[in-house]
Amino acid sequence: MKGNSTASSHQPQTLIDGKPVSRREFISRLALGGGALVLLSGCSRWALPGSGAKDREKIYEFIAVDYSKCTGCRTCEAVCASANNPVSVDGRMMPGPGNPALSNIYVHSFNPDVSAPAVCASCADIPCVNACPVDPDPATGRRALFREAKWGGITNDPERCISCGSCVDACGADSVGILAQHPETGRPMRMCTLCDGDPECVRHCPYDALSMIRVTADHPYYRMSPEEIAEKLSNRWYDLSV
Amino acid sequence: MNAHPSGYHKVLLDINLTTGEIKKIPIPQEDIEHFVGGRGLGMKILWDRLKKPGIDALSPENPLMFMPGPFSGFPIPSASRTVVVTKSPATSPDTSPYPHASTVSYSNIGGFLGPEIRFAGYDGIVISGKAPTPSYIVIEDDRVEIRDAKPFWGMKTDAFDKTLVKELNNKRFQTCYIGPAGENLVSYACILHTTARAAGRGVGAVMGSKNLKAIAVKGTGMPNVADLKAFNNSLSDVRGVFKGLTGGLLTGFWRESGTAAVLQMMSDDGLMAVKNYREGTFAEIEKINAKVAREKAWVRDFACYCCCLACKKSGAVKDGPYKTIVHDGPEYETGVMFGANLMISDFNGLMKAIYDGDDLGMDIISAGNVIGFLMEAHEKGYVTKADLDGIDLTWGNVDAVLLIIDKISRRDGIGDLAAQGVKAVSKQVGRNSEQFAIHVKGLELAAHNIHANPPRALCYATSNRGACHLSGDNIAHQNFVAAVDSLGLCLFASDHNKWMLPGISKRKIANLLTAITGIEWDADKFIEAGERVFNLEKMFNLREGFTREDDQLPDRFFAEPFTMGPEKGARLDRQEFTELMDKFYAERNWNPKTTRPTDEKLKQLNLEFTI
Known part of the structure; x- marks a missing residue:
């Protein structure tokens, strides 16, 4: 884990069906077929904040991956790109053809076989927003990158963005590393929109590997890079390192 | 747009x-x-x-x-x-x-x-x-x-x-x-x-x-769609094919075990290549079937782009001398050609051989076929251990297989001959060995045995790339496969096997193709495109000098009936098979003597340029 990892200093508590388990146990359960836990215990409530959760660790929604179910098919990429890049046909907006280069979720595949979809973690401490050098708007208090109120998604204000890439660097240094600069505009891309609360990737994943859940920083694999995740899973599944 | x-x-x-x-x-x-x-x-x-x-x-x-x-x-x-x-x-x-x-x-x-x-x-x-x-x-x-x-x-x-x-x-x-x-x-x-x-x-x-x-x-681009609205509707329709009535996915056996699912079934039905195609049933199939793979090796399922079937498995050898091998594990073809066809029932050894075959970059269908031939020739005394560079190439010997595929990849010693395919090896070995050199037109047969399966025999004999188990067992199937192969779509996701597995019909395919291309396609026109492709391939082969004599199967399938299993006694009947082939050529509008498509057929298919 990168950045503000606390995993090594103490064992945060997570609740599964109301019973506290250690982080270590939790990770091993998840990877050993614990996908069922996500379904059985109610997607949005299974990872509640531990007793030590601070105010700043406000709960946000994000797309959680059950790596034991993901097959690396990249359907999520295509449907994300379709929904978030609609096309106007005869004056009506409709889902685009689904170019995965425009997706906000990116599946990283490794040898030996591990597929690790990377998606915006909706970090509570918003390193990307905090790295934005644009002065906050006096009226709204927003920089060029900000967290929108409804779903907590990170949003870019194209009018005020100076295309400096600071947010992208911060995401790479402190979180998943999903943000990228648009090849033409230089503005940040791949912030998850959560599709207004009904994410297309979750709806269309053929393998039920994705769910929209509320998390705290002690969620397993949370904010890890795909490479770190792949190394851990590869060691566990195949008894090898990537 | x-x-x-x-x-x-x-x-x-x-x-x-x-x-x-x-x-x-x-x-x-x-x-x-x-x-x-x-x-x-x-x-x-x-x-x-x-x-x-x-x-x-x-x-x-x-x-x-x-x-x-x-x-x-x-x-x-x-x-x-x-x-x-x-x-x-x-x-x-x-x-x-x-x-x-x-x-x-x-x-x-x-x-x-x-x-x-x-x-x-x-x-x-x-x-x-x-x-x-x-x-x-x-x-x-x-x-x-x-x-x-x-x-x-x-x-x-x-x-x-x-x-x-x-x-x-x-x-x-x-x-x-x-x-x-x-x-x-x-x-x-x-x-x-x-x-x-x-x-x-x-x-x-x-x-x-x-x-x-x-x-x-x-790449970062994307081809455009002619009619996006129709495309989105067709796409929903096609996704629905794989959705169950009560939710969840209809994925047949693909998700569960991939092609390895049929290892047990094909052996039980006497349809498997066993012991260099001498038999159709493998007595030890229970040691290498999908159930064993799931227990011993498979860890996760993997899928190709936007596929909901996930027929690819990944696994690891967890104990024994080949521990640390991480690979797919047996599919139907690899499991049979390096397993049953060589009488190998050591599951971990089979995993290692499949890993090595892929690692060296060789077609395991052909490699298993060539090695099966050499094992039989060795057993019959047509080749000696010295001819095989001292390798003890006997049925079931995994280590010998590992040694010879390494030699084949380097073309070292016997590997240099074996690298040329079973037709060339048989020519060198001589005697009556062409009877059990299992190829058509020089391409090795795959893991489907045909003593008890005349339609698949026709498939092998008439396939345009030499023996191929996926070419189609009849004219309709051949045309359909050629058309599907021209789309970028996986045959496994089509309804080619609709009595067993869910799949996309030719009508739904045509709808999608029309929406994407803006060219009016329907099911018949789509199948005709497949027929056109199949006939063009045929014209290429005819130009190279292939004749009806080349649409031949090895003698083994006619002369040596199975000695065991549910199809014991089964063999192809030469007379019946010739009649089947005559009928095939006639229905294709091909001259039964030369196998050349008639000029009328070629013109009908817009293939005038081949005449």
Whole structure:
């Protein structure tokens, strides 16, 4: 884990069906077929904040991956790109053809076989927003990158963005590393929109590997890079390192 | 909507490795309408490029093509396939005026390659010439480079796959490459993608002959859709095919066990290649079937681009001498050809052999077939242990298999002969060994035995690339397969097996194709495109000098009935089979004597240019 990892200093508590388990146990359960836990215990409530959760660790929604179910098919990429890049046909907006280069979720595949979809973690401490050098708007208090109120998604204000890439660097240094600069505009891309609360990737994943859940920083694999995740899973599944 | 609202880029990437010239060339609209893409369009280009018969498949003139189809790149379930099209380095007619005569070759590979070629802006890649030194090609949208592969020449595929990712420094590249077998022109070398998905049947030797180690491709674009609204509706309709009434997915046995699901069934039904095709049932199948693979090796399921079937498994050998091997584990073909056909029932040993076969970059169908022949020839005393460089090539001996496939990949000693395929080995061994040299037109049969399966026998005998189990068991099926192979769609996601498995019908395919291309397609026109492709391939083979004599099966299937299993006593009847073939040629409007399509048929199919 990168950045503000606390995993090594103490064992945060997570609740599964109301019973506290250690982080270590939790990770091993998840990877050993614990996908069922996500379904059985109610997607949005299974990872509640531990007793030590601070105010700043406000709960946000994000797309959680059950790596034991993901097959690396990249359907999520295509449907994300379709929904978030609609096309106007005869004056009506409709889902685009689904170019995965425009997706906000990116599946990283490794040898030996591990597929690790990377998606915006909706970090509570918003390193990307905090790295934005644009002065906050006096009226709204927003920089060029900000967290929108409804779903907590990170949003870019194209009018005020100076295309400096600071947010992208911060995401790479402190979180998943999903943000990228648009090849033409230089503005940040791949912030998850959560599709207004009904994410297309979750709806269309053929393998039920994705769910929209509320998390705290002690969620397993949370904010890890795909490479770190792949190394851990590869060691566990195949008894090898990537 | 856009400049090319057609579902195609209408562009081929043309690379000449001799001169280093890289061009974008247009695709004529007529070729798109007649040959669709994938296998079909590849065959048309092959016909156009090779203007005369007898050109050596391993010469610089032979084009090597990577052909996605009009479905590739769209999130259509299982539209993940790329067809590698070239002239075959593995086949040959019995007699022909041309010393290098061979059939067409096509091999269909899953994964992510075809969609990425389309994202990069191409409907296909055509590679000709021969690089002066080992090279690889990097394609990033418009930017195409030929780079030095000397440091990687000789590398096995698993290690190379890992190295190339680091070299490219971007995980979004999709890559394909050859191993030592391809470099050393083993006639049944493969091109691999993601270390386990393989285009086989010899296409890797053609890549090796061009000094081409690998291709890496990455793109950011997308072909356009002619009618987006109709496309979105058709896409929902097609996704619905795989949805159960009560939720969840209908994935047949694909999700559960991939093709390995049928290992037990095919043995139980007497339809499996066992002991060099001598039997149809393997007494020890319970030791290597899908149940065992699931218990002993498989860890996770993997899928190709936008596929909901996930027939690929990944596994690891967890104990014994081959511990640390991480690989797919048996599929039907690999499990039979290195398992039952060689009487191997040591599951971990089978995993190791499959891993090594892929790592060396060879077609496990052909390798298992050649080794089965040598084991039988050894047992019969036609070849001695000394002939085999001291290798104890006896039924069930995994270590001997590991030794010989290594030798084949290096063309060392007996490996040099075995690398030329079972037809060449049998010719060298002599006596009556052609009776149990199991090939058609020089291409080795796959893991489906035919003593008790005349339609599959016809499939092997009439397939245009030499013995092929997927060519189709009858005319309708052959046309359907050729059409599906031209789309970029996986046959497993079509309804070709509708009594057993869910799949996309030709009507739904035609709807999607119309929405994407803006060309009016219906089910009949789609099947006719398949018939056109099949006939074009046939005309290519006829031009090379193939005759009806080449549509022959080895004597074993007629002369040596099964001695065990539920089909004990089964064999093909020569008279009945000849009648079946006569009927086939007549219904195809092919001359039964010469097997040439009639001029009327060729004209009807817009193939006048072949007359």
